[in-house]
Amino acid sequence: MERVDLIISNGWIITNTPKGQFVGDIAIKGGKIAEVGSNLREKYQADKVIDATGKIVAPAFANMHTHAAMNLFRGIGADLPLMDWLTKVIWPLEGEFVSPEFVKDGVSLALLEMIKSGTTFYLDMYFFEEYTAEVIKEAGIRAGLGFGILDFPTKVASSPDEYLQRVEEFIKTFKRDKDILPVVAPHAVYTCSPETLKKAFDLAEKYDVPYHIHLAESQGELAQVKEKYGTTPVRHMKNLGLLSERVIAAHMVWLDEEEQEAVAQSGTKVAHCPESNLKLGSGIAPVSDYIKKGIKVCLGTDGAASNDNLNMLEEMSTMAKLQKGIKLDPTALSSAQALEIATANGFESVGIKAGRIKEGYDADLIIVDANKPHLQPLYDPTAQLVYSAQAGDIETVIARGKILMENYKVLTLDEEEIYKKALYWKEKILNKLNG
Amino acid sequence: MERVDLIISNGWIITNTPKGQFVGDIAIKGGKIAEVGSNLREKYQADKVIDATGKIVAPAFANMHTHAAMNLFRGIGADLPLMDWLTKVIWPLEGEFVSPEFVKDGVSLALLEMIKSGTTFYLDMYFFEEYTAEVIKEAGIRAGLGFGILDFPTKVASSPDEYLQRVEEFIKTFKRDKDILPVVAPHAVYTCSPETLKKAFDLAEKYDVPYHIHLAESQGELAQVKEKYGTTPVRHMKNLGLLSERVIAAHMVWLDEEEQEAVAQSGTKVAHCPESNLKLGSGIAPVSDYIKKGIKVCLGTDGAASNDNLNMLEEMSTMAKLQKGIKLDPTALSSAQALEIATANGFESVGIKAGRIKEGYDADLIIVDANKPHLQPLYDPTAQLVYSAQAGDIETVIARGKILMENYKVLTLDEEEIYKKALYWKEKILNKLNG
Numbered sequence: 029m030e031r032v033d034l035i036i037s038n039g040w041i042i043t044n045t046p047k048g049q050f051v052g053d054i055a056i057k058g059g060k061i062a063e064v065g066s067n068l069r070e071k072y073q074a075d076k077v078i079d080a081t082g083k084i085v086a087p088a089f090a091n092m093h094t095h096a097a098m099n100l101f102r103g104i105g106a107d108l109p110l111m112d113w114l115t116k117v118i119w120p121l122e123g124e125f126v127s128p129e130f131v132k133d134g135v136s137l138a139l140l141e142m143i144k145s146g147t148t149f150y151l152d153m154y155f156f157e158e159y160t161a162e163v164i165k166e167a168g169i170r171a172g173l174g175f176g177i178l179d180f181p182t183k184v185a186s187s188p189d190e191y192l193q194r195v196e197e198f199i200k201t202f203k204r205d206k207d208i209l210p211v212v213a214p215h216a217v218y219t220c221s222p223e224t225l226k227k228a229f230d231l232a233e234k235y236d237v238p239y240h241i242h243l244a245e246s247q248g249e250l251a252q253v254k255e256k257y258g259t260t261p262v263r264h265m266k267n268l269g270l271l272s273e274r275v276i277a278a279h280m281v282w283l284d285e286e287e288q289e290a291v292a293q294s295g296t297k298v299a300h301c302p303e304s305n306l307k308l309g310s311g312i313a314p315v316s317d318y319i320k321k322g323i324k325v326c327l328g329t330d331g332a333a334s335n336d337n338l339n340m341l342e343e344m345s346t347m348a349k350l351q352k353g354i355k356l357d358p359t360a361l362s363s364a365q366a367l368e369i370a371t372a373n374g375f376e377s378v379g380i381k382a383g384r385i386k387e388g389y390d391a392d393l394i395i396v397d398a399n400k401p402h403l404q405p406l407y408d409p410t411a412q413l414v415y416s417a418q419a420g421d422i423e424t425v426i427a428r429g430k431i432l433m434e435n436y437k438v439l440t441l442d443e444e445e446i447y448k449k450a451l452y453w454k455e456k457i458l459n460k461l462n463g
Numbered sequence: 464m465e466r467v468d469l470i471i472s473n474g475w476i477i478t479n480t481p482k483g484q485f486v487g488d489i490a491i492k493g494g495k496i497a498e499v500g501s502n503l504r505e506k507y508q509a510d511k512v513i514d515a516t517g518k519i520v521a522p523a524f525a526n527m528h529t530h531a532a533m534n535l536f537r538g539i540g541a542d543l544p545l546m547d548w549l550t551k552v553i554w555p556l557e558g559e560f561v562s563p564e565f566v567k568d569g570v571s572l573a574l575l576e577m578i579k580s581g582t583t584f585y586l587d588m589y590f591f592e593e594y595t596a597e598v599i600k601e602a603g604i605r606a607g608l609g610f611g612i613l614d615f616p617t618k619v620a621s622s623p624d625e626y627l628q629r630v631e632e633f634i635k636t637f638k639r640d641k642d643i644l645p646v647v648a649p650h651a652v653y654t655c656s657p658e659t660l661k662k663a664f665d666l667a668e669k670y671d672v673p674y675h676i677h678l679a680e681s682q683g684e685l686a687q688v689k690e691k692y693g694t695t696p697v698r699h700m701k702n703l704g705l706l707s708e709r710v711i712a713a714h715m716v717w718l719d720e721e722e723q724e725a726v727a728q729s730g731t732k733v734a735h736c737p738e739s740n741l742k743l744g745s746g747i748a749p750v751s752d753y754i755k756k757g758i759k760v761c762l763g764t765d766g767a768a769s770n771d772n773l774n775m776l777e778e779m780s781t782m783a784k785l786q787k788g789i790k791l792d793p794t795a796l797s798s799a800q801a802l803e804i805a806t807a808n809g810f811e812s813v814g815i816k817a818g819r820i821k822e823g824y825d826a827d828l829i830i831v832d833a834n835k836p837h838l839q840p841l842y843d844p845t846a847q848l849v850y851s852a853q854a855g856d857i858e859t860v861i862a863r864g865k866i867l868m869e870n871y872k873v874l875t876l877d878e879e880e881i882y883k884k885a886l887y888w889k890e891k892i893l894n895k896l897n898g
Binding site: 099100102103104106107108109110113137138140141144145247303305306307308309310311312332335336337338339342345346348349350352353354355356357358359360362363399400401402404405406407408411412415416418419420421443446447450451453454457458 | 534535537538539541542543544545548572573575576579580682738740741742743744745746747767770771772773774777780781784785787788789790791792793794795797798834835836837839840841842843846847850851853854855856878881882885886888889892893
């Protein structure tokens with residue numbers, strides 16, 4: 029018999045392919061899905077077997093927009109508008125605290141939260157990203173690390189050109205890394221000049237890496253861009269030649285029909301962040317319309333300071349219900365579409381073959397314990413994963429064939445140590461906030 | 464030293480009173496909160512002490528609109544419009560399966576889910592409610608049981624008058640019960656004639672019990688009522704003299720300004736069900752406007768067949784974010800307001816003194832384990848309970864001083880037995896659905 033590393037046996041398998049959902053087995057070898065079928069234990073000799081009887085086996089999540097280190101600011105300034113929250117709370121705190129050590133500890137906490145909630149890839153935008161590579165590798169997941177670029181000076185750089193120089197060094201360091209995907213990440217069109225935006229894009233082109241930016245998030249942004257450039261954020265990007273398949277634009281709440289067409293034609297991806305957009309009062313992106321127009325939509329939580337968690341399962345559920353609610357149409361977005369957006373669409377937006385339970389795909393998977401009152405009776409595993417489950421129902425998480433969490437126990441990170449460090453930063457931050 | 468039954472010691476206490484949140488102790492005696500303060504272990508001799516260090520102690524939830532037995536239909540017909548879902552899926556299934564046994568088993572499953580997610584009171588509307596009293600008492604929670612009334616015949620009754628006669632017997636049986644509050648529950652203005660609605664109200668008045676009805680839920684309902692009565696559902700109720708403090712109206716999605724004023728002046732309560740309204744494509748009730756007009760808003764999950772769970776923590780989080788999102792205003796509904804709506808407002812709508820952590824109030828409480836990555840660092844317990852937590856973080860649930868769940872273990876119900884019965888009904892229902 030052929031040997032494989034792992035068989036997940038007799039689970040309710042949700043494939044994110046036209047095959048849909050069925051009870052079966054998954055054989056995993058060399059980090060990839062070797063076969064999906066029935067009775068695979070009779071066909072392969074497996075080093076390990078996980079019995080998934082009565083459980084749901086689904087693709088792991090790809091969180092396509094976050095600021096992982098901001099976990100250390102979770103819940104601070106809740107209930108404030110975006111611009112106040114940024115300028116009065118978050119930016120001053122960042123000015124005071126953000127450092128390589130802060131970022132590393134914040135990301136560790138975020139990684140623990142991500143693994144516990146079934147996320148095995150995240151696309152980030154922040155400072156000192158280079159210091160997080162080590163802990164991401166330890167955790168066993170993959171990340172697209174967006175090196176943040178601003179026109180104003182921070183601890184990272186004092187001028188746009190210095191940022192761009194740093195970004196280039198950063199890309200060179202990680203270009204061939206198997207865990208880290210370097211990403212060029214100008215913050216937004218209201219914080220970066222057209223020149224900075226274009227130079228950043230040239231860098232992304234030169235090294236063939238993604239370009240990640242906040243775009244058309246709030247009406248406040250629209251007003252600023254209108255005043256400065258006499259147009260809308262999306263048209264401004266289009267005028268600069270910066271709508272492209274390479275671009276993953278976060279938020280994209282405020283787009284008129286013409287802008288939606290332009291985004292679709294360019295292949296620009298949308299990283300939808302419904303809960304952050306609701307919570308900051310930014311609005312609701314009509315992504316079911318975007319999808320109909322052919323735009324590739326993926327899903328992100330945004331940072332924990334505005335959400336206030338990195339819970340992709342909750343985000344996916346909110347997204348699906350929200351589209352039905354604003355469209356007054358329960359068919360606006362199905363549970364199967366929602367799951368695909370939260371999984372395959374994310375991975376595929378950065379060229380990773382994962383997020384589907386299909387031969388040859390990376391084995392990035394979650395196993396959900398359905399033996400919970402809120403998941404019984406189990407009639408429709410996809411619908412019940414999207415609408416009924418909680419992230420805490422995820423008991424096992426596998427990334428590229430490696431088990432990161434088994435029976436609710438994270439195997440790759442030291443949980444107690446991470447909480448200790450979070451407490452250390454909490455006390456420092458509270459001292460500052462309390463004057 | 465004075466004796467008390469229980470002290471919850473050193474927790475982050477969220478009071479739902481102007482006191483806000485602080486670290487302290489709660490002493491409980493005879494089912495009620497005897498004192499909230501500091502160092503209560505030095506003041507009282509307690510039969511039991513729960514150490515809540517680093518944990519969040521909050522009022523338990525009151526789920527103010529559900530159909531508990533429908534847990535057995537969870538997830539069936541997901542992604543269908545309200546009227547199709549009702550007429551093509553749910554009503555035929557109910558016609559086939561609903562019986563005293565079905566209702567009892569469905570409610571048992573729902574009670575298990577409610578306790579695990581911190582709900583200690585629910586307001587129901589369904590058939591054969593009288594058969595659920597026993598299992599509710601066993602579980603240790605309280606319920607308002609709405610005896611459903613329709614103009615068309617079901618297994619319960621063959622004419623409106625027969626329903627009303629049954630309701631009266633039902634009220635007489637439970638009028639003095641300490642666990643069960645009988646409620647008169649005409650289904651809706653499009654399924655009950657004006658005469659039935661009025662006779663039902665007279666019964667509620669005669670016995671001084673609440674009147675629970677679905678109202679102004681969808682545009683489909685508005686069209687039906689317009690055609691039949693030439694007016695809107697809320698105006699129809701007003702014309703019949705049926706807006707009153709006694710009325711708890713579920714949904715209330717579609718109200719114009721004038722209707723909002725009428726509802727406020729009458730004291731009619733709104734049982735807001737945001738997730739069901741989203742998922743069925745019914746719309747989004749602007750409850751932050753209602754609150755400003757003085758309407759008492761409480762919160763419900765609706766039945767698990769349209770939500771698809773009874774998770775009040777998730778419902779509360781969705782409600783708060785949704786109001787900010789539709790109003791483009793992050794101050795539209797604060798986390799403290801959201802918690803009050805999900806707890807105190809519910810209990811108080813049916814005259815129960817619970818939902819606040821305050822001397823003399825019933826000890827209906829939850830303890831949340833904050834030692835989770837998504838709840839760290841813990842800066843603002845109320846905000847983090849509303850925006851970051853999951854129902855599965857609730858480790859202990861207390862109702863009228865009695866511990867129903869401790870360290871995630873439900874003490875009052877037989878979990879395995881409940882799953883077995885759910886599986887029994889699942890197989891019967893699947894046989895029917897598969898022809």
